[in-house]
Amino acid sequence: MRNSVVNPMFSFGRFQQVFFTLREVIKIAFRARPRLLTAVLILNAIWGFSAVPGFYLEKLIIDSLVSGFKALDLSQVFYRVATLLGFALALSLFRNILGSYNRFLRRTLSRYVDSELDVLVGNKISRLRLSVIENPEFKDRFNKVQRESGRRAWGLMMPLSDVPNYIFGFASAVAILIIVNPLISVGILIFSIPRFFLDSKYIKKDYDLDTQMSTKYRIWGWLRYYLVENRNFLELKLLRLTDYLTKRLKGISSEIIEKRIELNKQREISSFIGHVPLTFYDYAISLFLAFQVILGKITVGSFQLYLRSLRSAEENLGGLVSSFLEIYENYIYVVDLIWFLNLKEETIKSDIKGELVKEIKQIEFKNVWFK
């Protein structure tokens, strides 16, 4: 019985953990609202892709203006720039509408996934054997699943819907940069590594701190419960426990917050250090592109296009990795959830001996031992 409750924690590599989480979350979202999930993924991909045409329009506008300085007929330049600005406006409006619609769909999907989790959990719990439900280790792990479900549904849908946006945003920006030099894109990946490495290291540290502080978090929760939701305020008043419990709550919450602040401080400092290589790489590429303009190898507009694409690639790659890290943050929750949903249900053998129980004549306990 013990084995059916306590499942060893999945422990494959970090990338596999991300993809395990992603796969399971997609399964749940697909089960909740398949068409909505598909729409969210496709429309976010379109949103990610639609940035680069804007950069290209900016390039055309700048080049038109630069070439216009030498033109005899300024009205032609004006009409050309006005037309391009019109396209840029249309694209901007399109992106605004698409962005709003995406946010709406994403929130809707989160709500459906949240309710799907309630249905899945509620449907499963009553089908388990009583000995499983009453097992303290099961209770502990199940309580975590139950407590986290609402928050995690939102926490998972946001990065999930952002993934196609960042993938397509990154791919389209890289496609532009490849025109200049394919190595520039490779450079972004290489110089982003310190940042990603440090970010993932601190997510792990965050986890470790949460695990280390889990008992204190529970005591915090209990203390809050007794002060706010006590089932007998009469007793609380009579025993005059409020001051004592408040003092204890303050003590334990301060201890937790101080440790978290310390970790966050370290995290921010590391994040700054992690960004330095990419910042200098960005500066070097900008200089290179400026030099290309001076040599007349690229136009001012192209300089703007490449620069914008470079920054967009950096941002999208950063966003993509952050989304994966956010998904990774939910790994433990998803493992617990999947463990719970896969627990063996109570077997009702009605198909086998259904006839036997139609009329009960005798019940016998024969040498029954139990603990």
Added chain:
Amino acid sequence: MYGSNEELVKEIKQIEFKNVWFKYPRTKNWVLKDVNLKIALDEKIAVVGENGAGKSTMIKLLGGFYIPKKGEILIDGINLREMNLDIWRSQLAVLFQQFETYPFSAKDSIGYGDIERVENFEEVVNAAKKTGIHDYIEGLPKKYENPLAPEFEHGVNPSMGQWQRIGIARMLFRTGAKLLILDEPTSNVDPQAESDIFNELARITKNKILIFVTQRFSTVRIADRIFVLDDGRIIEQGTHKKLMELAGKYKKLFTLQAEAYLSS
């Protein structure tokens, strides 16, 4: 408005309900109707009656958690309204029907009965022994430091009967209290433990007042006087013998329960 008459509650000699009427805020029905009773020091009082008769409400009024709509509650002749509630409540040890189950440790769960003395381990153990829960606690992996909720490491999940004993121990740890009140204290405790607990309560009630609300007639005999509440009114009062002779509601309820035990 409650006053600050500190001297009045140092020694309780008599508690009196005088024409007390009460109904809960925003409700129409009277829960207590013209209740009159007097309880003296050293007395052990049982309050019996069916569900909804108003038994628990009497305790709430006595704790000053609600004020009678009509009539008054007098402590040695002084209206409870005029008294400093903090000081008055420091004289009470109450086990409510829905008492709280504190999970942090067995020691805390008992010690919270008197927060000023929560670190007095010897007294905590004494209180636990009086309700027969000491052996259970000693058998836990971390003994008195053991959490009483499975969410914590080594945490256990005491049964309702075990919780009741812990709750009574918490009440008994409040040694300074002059008025001990128990609302359905042993409804989940086995008969032997129930008998032990009531014997202990009877023993420690010297120079105190004990009031216990119950629906289990096996325990009421230790009471010096029994009040029978019915639909908010005290309809009978007296000793067990007297009430049996009266052949009223008490006898009917007592016989009903006794028959259930004896019929087999």
